[in-house]
Amino acid sequence: MFALLQKLGHFIITFFQRLGRGHVFLLQVFASCGSLLVRPGLLVKQMYSVGVQTLIIVVVAGLFVGMVLALQSYYALVDFGAEDSVGVMVALSLVRELGPVVTALLFAGRAGSALTAEIGLMKATEQLSGMEMMAVNPLQRVIAPRFLAGVISMPMLGIIFCAVGIIGAYFVAVILLGLDYGSFWSQAQAKVDLYHDIYNGILKSFVFGVIASWIAVFEGYDCIPTSEGLGQATTRTVVHSSLAVLFLDFVLTAIMFSK
Amino acid sequence: MSNNSGSDILVTITDLSFSRGEHKIFDGLTMEIPRKGITAIMGPSGTGKTTLLKLIGGQLTPDAGLIEVDGLNVHQLSSVELFKLRKRMGMLFQSGALLTDLTVFENVAYPLREHTRLSQPMIHELVLMKLNAVGLRGAAQLMPAELSGGMARRVAMARAIALDPMMIMYDEPFTGQDPISMGVLVRLIGELNSALDVCSIVVSHDVPETLSIADYIYLISDGKVVDKGTPEAMSKSQSAWTRQFIEALPDGPVPFHYPAPPLMDDLYQMKGLE
Numbered sequence: 001m002f003a004l005l006q007k008l009g010h011f012i013i014t015f016f017q018r019l020g021r022g023h024v025f026l027l028q029v030f031a032s033c034g035s036l037l038v039r040p041g042l043l044v045k046q047m048y049s050v051g052v053q054t055l056i057i058v059v060v061a062g063l064f065v066g067m068v069l070a071l072q073s074y075y076a077l078v079d080f081g082a083e084d085s086v087g088v089m090v091a092l093s094l095v096r097e098l099g100p101v102v103t104a105l106l107f108a109g110r111a112g113s114a115l116t117a118e119i120g121l122m123k124a125t126e127q128l129s130g131m132e133m134m135a136v137n138p139l140q141r142v143i144a145p146r147f148l149a150g151v152i153s154m155p156m157l158g159i160i161f162c163a164v165g166i167i168g169a170y171f172v173a174v175i176l177l178g179l180d181y182g183s184f185w186s187q188a189q190a191k192v193d194l195y196h197d198i199y200n201g202i203l204k205s206f207v208f209g210v211i212a213s214w215i216a217v218f219e220g221y222d223c224i225p226t227s228e229g230l231g232q233a234t235t236r237t238v239v240h241s242s243l244a245v246l247f248l249d250f251v252l253t254a255i256m257f258s259k
Numbered sequence: 260m261s262n263n264s265g266s267d268i269l270v271t272i273t274d275l276s277f278s279r280g281e282h283k284i285f286d287g288l289t290m291e292i293p294r295k296g297i298t299a300i301m302g303p304s305g306t307g308k309t310t311l312l313k314l315i316g317g318q319l320t321p322d323a324g325l326i327e328v329d330g331l332n333v334h335q336l337s338s339v340e341l342f343k344l345r346k347r348m349g350m351l352f353q354s355g356a357l358l359t360d361l362t363v364f365e366n367v368a369y370p371l372r373e374h375t376r377l378s379q380p381m382i383h384e385l386v387l388m389k390l391n392a393v394g395l396r397g398a399a400q401l402m403p404a405e406l407s408g409g410m411a412r413r414v415a416m417a418r419a420i421a422l423d424p425m426m427i428m429y430d431e432p433f434t435g436q437d438p439i440s441m442g443v444l445v446r447l448i449g450e451l452n453s454a455l456d457v458c459s460i461v462v463s464h465d466v467p468e469t470l471s472i473a474d475y476i477y478l479i480s481d482g483k484v485v486d487k488g489t490p491e492a493m494s495k496s497q498s499a500w501t502r503q504f505i506e507a508l509p510d511g512p513v514p515f516h517y518p519a520p521p522l523m524d525d526l527y528q529m530k531g532l533e
């Protein structure tokens with residue numbers, strides 16, 4: 001009984017310690033981002049490995065999600081004779097929810113885990129300590145560019161995901177199922193609002209970008225520098241950022257789309 | 260005492276205490292490291308030699324005690340001042356700690372690009388000179404993953420001397436090397452020290468190699484200095500501790516057993532569990 005209580009207490013204390021460290025770390029990273037103005041090359045390099053290399057999986061996933069959405073909405077709507085609304089249905093689901101969320105989940109799995117593993121390995125091989133001893137701040141040279149690259153890439157990936165998804169839906173609805181080309185596009189155009197839907201979707205993506213990149217770089221920087229600790233940190237990145245994204249999506253949806 | 264930047268002593272450690280959790284690593288450690296020559300710090304694995312170098316470099320903060328480098332109290336400096344001090348220190352990590360995504364050339368050029376405004380041709384020339392000093396000019400375009408352990412350490416040496424520091428700290432430079440590259444490293448440390456006329460601190464548990472190059476030796480164990488002196492004095496020392504370490508005896512003041520309750524107690528306890 002006593003041991004159980006002790007374990008619980010230990011768990012709670014380490015949890016809040018980590019939470020505190022994570023927030024201090026985030027502030028330090030924000031403070032370090034300014035140094036990238038002097039070395040934009042570092043950011044560009046990370047934009048490539050974080051953003052561009054995640055592009056393929058985002059495009060492929062977006063295409064299939066759009067195609068499936070079109071099929072399912074067609075089957076549901078055709079009973080009511082409302083199959084002309086497939087376009088708007090798909091566009092709204094993608095822009096408001098699936099675009100930002102699925103992109104963030106893919107990002108956590110593809111880019112987040114890679115970031116954690118890379119930073120953790122740099123820590124384990126003393127590269128971060130080595131930089132510190134060369135009077136170079138690793139937060140500025142290693143962490144800040146990766147974090148910022150994630151934050152900038154995520155909304156772009158989200159937009160691409162939605163665009164490809166809508167093209168996929170167009171392919172299924174108009175070309176395969178033979179719906180009317182004009183009503184597919186005009187309904188979608190009329191019902192999707194630039195501010196209410198698209199900007200809010202991009203804002204969501206941005207928030208997810210901050211969260212997922214923060215968790216990824218923090219887990220790497222804070223990991224126990226052994227092969228076991230590194231494996232655990234990588235797993236935690238994927239699990240925690242996925243849960244955080246899903247939870248925040250609920251909160252943001254409740255705020256943005258409340259009537 | 261607070262300002263001895265003109266004196267012969269570069270690093271002063273006074274009554275240093277440091278713990279990791281419950282484990283007390285240093286407990287009242289005191290030593291002085293001269294401005295010139297090679298000072299070796301020896302002790303068995305796990306005594307905290309790496310920890311000591313990190314304390315000197317300001318990466319860790321002591322629980323109590325004072326570390327002064329060139330008259331500056333390392334742990335009272337602002338981060339800007341600490342970085343300024345670190346530019347005058349070179350440190351060689353056990354693993355080399357080369358940046359794995361840069362070539363050998365770029366690794367050595369890294370501190371120059373970060374901290375100086377030298378022109379490209381200048382940097383090129385300097386880097387090749389540093390690499391030449393460690394005999395690896397030909398390896399300039401290799402990636403760190405393509406180097407052997409001994410070569411990686413030599414590149415790290417070239418990087419450590421890139422900014423012409425006043426002191427170089429070597430963490431276990433000989434560990435895990437074959438006899439030939441061990442010999443190369445021993446010779447290099449000696450040559451660099453006399454060519455650059457700096458303070459070299461070599462942390463090691465390799466007895467013959469260290470005895471052969473050091474000007475002065477500190478032996479540490481259990482968080483304290485247990486013996487000190489020149490290599491000749493050390494070889495003749497009557498201290499049981501020094502004898503055990505230098506002659507590599509398995510048991511002595513440093514026990515063969517990790518601290519444990521008597522064997523019988525442990526065995527009985529096992530029975531109790533059944």
Ligand SMILES: Nc1ncnc2c1ncn2[C@@H]1O[C@H](COP(=O)(O)OP(=O)(O)O)[C@@H](O)[C@H]1O
Pocket residue numbers: 279284303304305306307308309310311
């Ligand atoms: N990051 C760390 N966290 C906790 N304990 C550590 C850490 N690094 C080293 N230690 C412990 O500190 C002691 C001294 O380590 P170290 O300075 O690496 O010894 P040495 O270099 O002499 O072999 C060891 O007992 C080690 O287990």
Ligand SMILES: [Mg+2]
Pocket residue numbers: 308309310353430431
């Ligand atoms: Mg060590």
